[in-house]
Amino acid sequence: MAREIYQAIVDGILIGGVYALMAVGLTLIFGVLDIINIAQGILVVLGAYLSYGLAARLHIDLFVGLLITVPAMFVLGVAIQWSFIRPLRGRERTSMTLLVSYAIALIIEGILYEVAGPNVRELNAWYVTKSIHLFGFYLAYIYLLGFVMAVVLVLALYALLYRTGFGRSVRATMQDETAARLIGIDTNRVAALTFGIGVAVTAAGGMMFGATNGGFNPNSGYDLISRLLAIIILGGLGSIGGALAASVFMLTLQSLVDIWQPQWATAVFYAALVLVLLVRPTGFFGRAPVRAQ
């Protein structure tokens, strides 16, 4: 029993790293643009399909393929922000951006069904199938590689946000958009690039998701987005550290519950969210919301 628990915790932490990667993009987009990008889930699935296409058609290794899919998803993100998110203004912006991102999710889902069909696919490579024996646990290489990649990418994002001029602009926009504009920051550019970055990480997240989830199809986006939403709210909206902590916490909790009650494991996500918000309405690391004027 103790062994199973250890294994569950290790699994939770490793997969938590992958979810962290996807959730960071989502929370970053929220922090800067003040929108919840419902399309994030299907974009992850799209990332998985892109990796699948490159691997199946052109025989490009999954990790090497990221060099193509990440920039492609970045461009897609910037394009979506420019054409659909930017024009939205006014009082109902919150709900309208929600509808727009949902519409984008529907369109992408429809296109994926049309192009790839409803069959469940799985990403394959030697490191997906081969396992390594480590400290008494059997782990597929992909979990370790993916975890390392997630850590590296999250660190890179951190460096970008806290060590560069662009990062300073992003953080300034997150704190107060009007003030940021007043001191000469092009907040439109910041918003577009942030959206692009937030979507670009879904390419990497999607590749990992496709390799570890045990199959995906265009319908997988719903389950994923609701989990990601639970994670970023639990961590505190707009908090990157919170997203990391909440991912690992939630996934560990889920794999622990999975030992005893597999059919309720998914509910843990939402139940934990509701319970935590009862005590702390702003999540783990959330700031109290600034009152709108």
Added chain:
Amino acid sequence: MSESSTGTQDRGARAVPSGGLTGARGLRIAGVVAVLAAAVAFPQVFTNPAVTNYGVFAMIFVAVASAWNTFSGFSGYISLGHAVFFGSGAYAVGVAARDWHVAGVGVFGLLPLAAAVGALIAVPFGLVALRVRRHTFIVITIALFFIFQLMAFNFSFTQGSSGLDAPFLSWSLQTFNNPFYYIALACAAGATALAWLIRRSRFGLQLRAIRDDEDRARGLGVRTMRVKLAAFVLSAAITGLVGGLWFYYIAQVEPQTGFDPLFDLFVVLMAFLGGLGTVSGPVLGALIIEPGQLYLTTVFTNAYLSEILLGVLFLAVVLFMPRGIIPTSTEWITKLRTRGRSAIPPASQRAAAPTGLRSDEGATREGGALKAARRRAGKAQRVGKVL
């Protein structure tokens, strides 16, 4: 929050109570009567079951969209969890009919139970979710929604993924839809009338005060939690009731159809297309979207294509008509009528501003700017008292 933009939005569907407007008011009443008469006559004129089927679904969604709007449209708390009440209503009557062996026409007697279950679930749901605002509220409603869907999958009394079957109704196929149509029509008319009454009442004013500035509303003495919860429970009760009716109509419910994430998005889209927070907007939105969607799925047998089309429709509505049909067209009419005259006198607008409430509905319809100003000033005082 600018006064001018919010003011026009609300002019949408509200009868002007003062006299001297018999023309516009009479037209309005005549319009409502005409729509009701057309709705009552509909299944008598179109007897084809395939057509009345559209009517039943349209009425079901008119009722649900109106109920949703009564809470979310008025209070500004966008709920994506109303499918919880819809599905719970369906399951409640399904389980009750099965366990109490109710059959035949008697099953319709169980419908109040669906409303009661919807309301009962809404109390703890609301107490949890209404503590947070904006995005967090939306996500909490989604989270609770998924918990309910999972419960429907996992509990034994809901019979898991196979779902429940409704008691068999041995009616002739030709007129099978008609009773459903009239019950759904009654629900739709009731929900819309309720929305209209609430909008005119003190309760509705408090809800809209919460939408505009919740902290300020509380400062003015509105018991925000109580008001929000009351609207939420009411909205949930109607949704539950209609969910029960829907279950009898389609004769079965499964976790993924009773608790359907698309259900919420359709309802939101209907309200947005017609005009969020107006009384007639969600009705119009539902009447356009539900038959339209049913038609699309029959024309395009390719389900994926209709999904893409639906997404494009969403985008078009939000990008080109973000405030909805009713507010936009009302604004055009007002512009036409007040051509050449100043529609909103700035001084009185400032006078009304501190309350944070829009109380200038129909002002421009009165014609002269002076009259509007007087009415506005009087109303501003009334608002102060009401709160």
